[in-house]
Amino acid sequence: MTDAGRTYGACDLVVVGGGINGTAIARAAALAGLDVLLVEGNDLGSGTSSASTKLVHGGLRYLEHGEFALVRESLRERAILLRTAPHLVEPLQFVLEPAPGGRPWPVLRAGLWIYDLLAIGGTLPRSRSLTVRDRAGRKRQALAYWDARVDDSRLVVLNALDAAERGARILVRTRVTAVDRTGNDWRVSLVDGSGLERTISSRFLINAAGPWAGTVHGQATHSDYAHQVRLVRGSHLILRRKPADDAARLLQMPDGRVVFVIPYQRDFLLVGTTDIPVARPDEREPDPREVAYLLAAANSHLGEAVTEADIVWRFGGIRALFDDGSRDASKISRDYHFEVDRDRGLLSVIGGKVTTARSLAEHALAVLGLPAGATRERPLPGGNIASFASLLDQVRARWPFLGAERSLRMARAYGSRIDAVLGKAKCAADLGADFGCGLSEREVRYLCDTEWACSADDILWRRTKLGLLFTQEQAGRLQSWVAGHMPARTPRQDETAA
Numbered sequence: 001m002t003d004a005g006r007t008y009g010a011c012d013l014v015v016v017g018g019g020i021n022g023t024a025i026a027r028a029a030a031l032a033g034l035d036v037l038l039v040e041g042n043d044l045g046s047g048t049s050s051a052s053t054k055l056v057h058g059g060l061r062y063l064e065h066g067e068f069a070l071v072r073e074s075l076r077e078r079a080i081l082l083r084t085a086p087h088l089v090e091p092l093q094f095v096l097e098p099a100p101g102g103r104p105w106p107v108l109r110a111g112l113w114i115y116d117l118l119a120i121g122g123t124l125p126r127s128r129s130l131t132v133r134d135r136a137g138r139k140r141q142a143l144a145y146w147d148a149r150v151d152d153s154r155l156v157v158l159n160a161l162d163a164a165e166r167g168a169r170i171l172v173r174t175r176v177t178a179v180d181r182t183g184n185d186w187r188v189s190l191v192d193g194s195g196l197e198r199t200i201s202s203r204f205l206i207n208a209a210g211p212w213a214g215t216v217h218g219q220a221t222h223s224d225y226a227h228q229v230r231l232v233r234g235s236h237l238i239l240r241r242k243p244a245d246d247a248a249r250l251l252q253m254p255d256g257r258v259v260f261v262i263p264y265q266r267d268f269l270l271v272g273t274t275d276i277p278v279a280r281p282d283e284r285e286p287d288p289r290e291v292a293y294l295l296a297a298a299n300s301h302l303g304e305a306v307t308e309a310d311i312v313w314r315f316g317g318i319r320a321l322f323d324d325g326s327r328d329a330s331k332i333s334r335d336y337h338f339e340v341d342r343d344r345g346l347l348s349v350i351g352g353k354v355t356t357a358r359s360l361a362e363h364a365l366a367v368l369g370l371p372a373g374a375t376r377e378r379p380l381p382g383g384n385i386a387s388f389a390s391l392l393d394q395v396r397a398r399w400p401f402l403g404a405e406r407s408l409r410m411a412r413a414y415g416s417r418i419d420a421v422l423g424k425a426k427c428a429a430d431l432g433a434d435f436g437c438g439l440s441e442r443e444v445r446y447l448c449d450t451e452w453a454c455s456a457d458d459i460l461w462r463r464t465k466l467g468l469l470f471t472q473e474q475a476g477r478l479q480s481w482v483a484g485h486m487p488a489r490t491p492r493q494d495e496t497a498a
Contacts, residue, residue, distance in 0.1 A: 011035040011169075013370065014188050014202040016176055016216050018042075019049035020152070021336075021349050022208035023159035024357035025364055030168040031373020032365070037200055038160065038168060039190060041175045041212075043458045045156030048210045049354065050462050051284070051317025053236065053260055053272050056081050056089050056355045057147035058119065060250070061258055062334065063111050070335045072118045074355045078148055079122040081355070085150075085158065085380040086388050087415030091124055092149045092262070093247045097132065097142040102252035105141075112145050124148070144247070149262065152354050153462040154413060157451050158380040159357070165381075166373075172452045179205070179219040181344060186220070204345040204368055211281030211318040217339060217348040228339070229350055230323045231279065235286035236272030237294045238313040238468065239306060243269060251297055259297040265465055266405075268312060271298045284316045312468055322350040336360050340367055382415025391415065401428050406438035413464065421446045435481070436474035437466050444478065448485055456482055 013029050015022045018040025026038040040046075058075040059067070081089045096112075098105055112127035127145035164170050171190070177197075178189040186205045191197045207216040214229040243263035251259045257275075264270040274290045286294075291314065298306045322337035336352035347368055352360050358375055365372040385391045388411070395402070395411045399422055402410065410418055421443055425431055432441025439459070447453040447463050456479035460467035467475070 010185075010201040011037045012202065013037070013204045013206065014039065014186065014200055015206045015208055016188075017208035017210055017213070018044040018156070018160065018170070018172065019047055019208065019210050020045065020156050020159070020354050020357040021210070021352050021360055023156050023163060024361040025206055025208060026168050026170075027159045027163040028361040028365055028372040028375055029370065030163040030166040031375065031378070032371035034370065036163065036168040037202070038163065038170050039174050039176060039188070040172045043172060043454065043462060044160055044452055045153040045462055048317040048319060049156050050153035051234070051236070051315050052152045052354050054149050054152055054262070054264070054270065055147060055260070056150045058115060059334065059353070060111065060115055060145070063114055065333070067333060067335060068118065070333070071115070073359060074353065075119040075122060077355050077359055080358065080376055081150070082123065082148055084378060085155070085383040086385060087382050087391065087412055088154060088158065088380070089148050089150045090388075091146055093144055093146055094250050095130070095132065095142050095144050095247045096250045097140065099252040101254060108143055112143055115145065150354065151413070151465070155354065157463065158382065161381045161451065170452060173454060176216065176219070179216065186345070204370065206364060206368070207346070207348040211320045213320050213348050213350055220346055221341070228323055230277065230321045231281060232319045232321055233276045233278045233283060233316045234273035234319060235276070235290040235294065235314065235316040236270055237291065237298070237311050238264060239269045239271060239298060239310045240267070240312050241269045241302065241306070241310065242267050249301055251301055253297060259294065261298060261301050265468055268468060269298070278318060281318050284318055286314050286316045290316075320350055338364065338367055342368065382417040385416050399425065403438070409438070409464070410443070420450070433481075435478045436471070437469045439464065439466055439478070441481070444481065445485070448482060454482070454486060455479065
């Protein structure tokens with residue numbers, strides 16, 4: 001334990017929050033040569049950023065609310081992510097069918113025409129009409145359009161990894177206990193999971209704490225900012241249902257909302273999302289009303305009795321949205337809002353989307369008068385590949401013992417950096433112990449030593465999604481290994497005090 005008042009270093013910028021916005025800001029700042037410290041109270045992406053609908057998309061439904069600028073920005077960023085992270089971001093076709101009481105066919109067609117127009121310059125196909133069959137086998141007209149899907153929590157980690165490799169220090173499981181202004185600098189008091197206290201001095205402070213952004217802003221300004229933030233829970237279900245095809249569905253619900261049904265991890269379906277106002281950031285667990293609503297949506301599409309017994313995983317994420325006065329939570333803008341004190345070098349981020357984090361980061365730094373590194377064309381770690389198909393062929397040729405499913409999973413997760421995980425392994429035995437479902441000791445060691453994983457949950461749910469397949473016994477064995485490995489682990493340079 002150190003003296004609480006002692007300063008343990010100085011930097012140009014402290015970023016509070018290790019979600020997609022915080023890590024994107026840290027990356028852009030580090031690429032510009034700034035001395036950056038990012039602080040996250042739990043695991044990277046463990047809050048809202050790992051509880052999204054796993055999409056990189058323009059937000060078709062935002063057109064109904066007149067948010068054309070947000071949709072255009074999102075579609076531009078979708079094209080950038082498809083180019084800079086082709087291993088992680090994958091094109092996905094959506095099918096949209098008319099529904100009784102839903103939006104009329106001309107409205108749907110016009111909306112997709114505008115969507116295509118705003119996406120000009122991208123590489124995905126334009127929307128089109130197609131014929132589908134209903135549950136009775138009757139033919140009917142539908143519409144198809146394209147967006148993309150992503151492993152959201154891995155996208156967070158890759159932003160942090162790129163930031164760290166350009167000198168940013170990343171502190172996970174480290175809480176901010178106080179924020180004070182002294183002279184021209186911020187003094188940010190921290191405590192980690194072991195009780196180690198430290199104080200960092202910084203000229204600039206960016207608050208990207210997501211659902212806790214109001215609290216952090218209040219700490220920094222000694223004001224009550226919570227009333228400016230609306231907390232809205234979006235819940236999702238993962239169902240044990242093998243998709244009938246590779247397309248996703250956008251379902252029109254009787255209440256006017258839309259629900260996505262998306263093929264997920266080969267043998268599952270992801271169903272979401274909801275918009276439920278909540279009072280506290282910790283109200284993340286989906287409630288029975290949301291579960292029933294999403295099951296009803298799944299049933300309307302599948303035409304079979306899907307029950308709670310089919311749910312493999314349920315999760316909710318708390319979106320912190322700027323209070324624009326909307327009474328309906330689903331109509332609150334998803335665009336981001338900055339609360340800025342330029343004189344004191346303070347910026348708080350409210351809202352934002354996974355898709356637009358890169359452009360948000362550039363904007364946030366510019367508002368404070370700080371430089372941002374060039375990220376528009378820079379591949380995210382693992383993304384410097386000609387195409388994913390060619391990468392997968394290379395992986396399977398070099399490491400044939402991985403098998404079809406494991407090679408696909410690892411190529412998606414690590415891209416061209418899979419070599420750093422597998423190295424010169426010639427056979428499965430070279431990878432060490434097998435914890436189950438193709439998760440090897442060598443991969444686990446890489447995730448702990450390089451990607452800040454500190455627990456079985458970090459690995460199973462935020463680095464690999466193998467938690468969908470692991471048994472409790474396998475997860476327990478993995479946790480025992482991680483717990484034994486962590487004390488002996490040599491701290492990374494980006495985890496040491498400044």
